[in-house]
Amino acid sequence: MKLAFSALALPALARNAHALGYPARPVRLIVGYAPGGATDITARLIAQRLAERMGQQFIVENRPGATTNLATEQVVRAAPDGYTLLIATAANAINASLFQRLNFDFVQDMTPVAGVIRMQNVLEVHPAVPVGTVVELITYAKANPDRLIVGSAGNGSPGHVSAELLRMMTGIKMLHIPYRGIAPALTDLLGGRIHVLFDNMATAIEHIQSGKVRALAVTTVFRSPLLPNLPTIADSVPGYEASSWYGVTAPKGAPFEIVDALNAEINAALADATILSRFEALGGLPLAGSAADFGKLIKDETEKWSKVVRFAAAKPD
Secondary structure, three states: OHHHHHHHHHHHHHHHHHHOOOOOOOEEEEEOOOOOOHHHHHHHHHHHHHHHHHOOOEEEEEOOOHHHHHHHHHHHOOOOOOOEEEEEEHHHHHHHHHOOOOOOOHHHHEEEEEEEEEEOEEEEEOOOOOOOOHHHHHHHHHHOOOOOEEEEOOOOOHHHHHHHHHHHHHOOOOEEEEOOOHHHHHHHHHOOOOOEEEEEHHHHHHHHHHOOOEEEEEOOOOOOOOOOOOOEHHHOOOOOOOOEEEEEEEEOOOOHHHHHHHHHHHHHHHOOHHHHHHHHHOOEEEOOOOHHHHHHHHHHHHHHHHHHHHHHOOOOO
């Protein structure tokens, strides 16, 4: 229904943006990660469709560093004219409490434009770990405190806070080892040097299907279309939900006509079968909705992860 409404509203919104002469020149879409990852792929899919529909280039610029904070500050400081946009991620919500001295307030200094995709993570273990379900993992961890080693892509990464959320909700104790990226953590899981990992579905599925790791559950409240028989953690731990998500934001003060037009165009792109199939291959589903919907998600996620960061006493690497 949201997508249908966006499609009906699109002509009027496009006329409003056109009245402002937008876009009259190329638009920059800033990504806080290096090329090639899921964030970058998502940005390029959306940029291509926006360019096709709005008649101007949407240029993806990768600015990795400081766990997306460099890219975020660049957009916060940009002119609020709709020509500099950010691919916002769950990291932005986590960073708000993980870093004590940021030069911006993400919730206050950004204008939500549109959600794009919600990505699933998967809880997986090395096959030598004697558990086959989330309940068995919790039982084993309680009987063997700190014996299980859980890896992550770094302190405060989505995988780390996903593990800490499970620990906070169940009282289990696992020893956390942060790595510099998910690839070395996965290498050590495959080698049996760590026991548990919260990995993204796109990275994990090959190893799950080959039997090199054992999947216990997905972290979202919805099951994976790639592994439909795999339960959710919430099936065993009611209320548990953790996911990676991507969307588009603009600097504070961006004209609402431009925000609304971009929102409608992004929602229209999310209804495209080609984009939907690409997102499904990444282990995600479209995050359609209004700019206000995306703003509420950002606010809710920022509050949620602040509690987990405080519980874990997490500090940035």
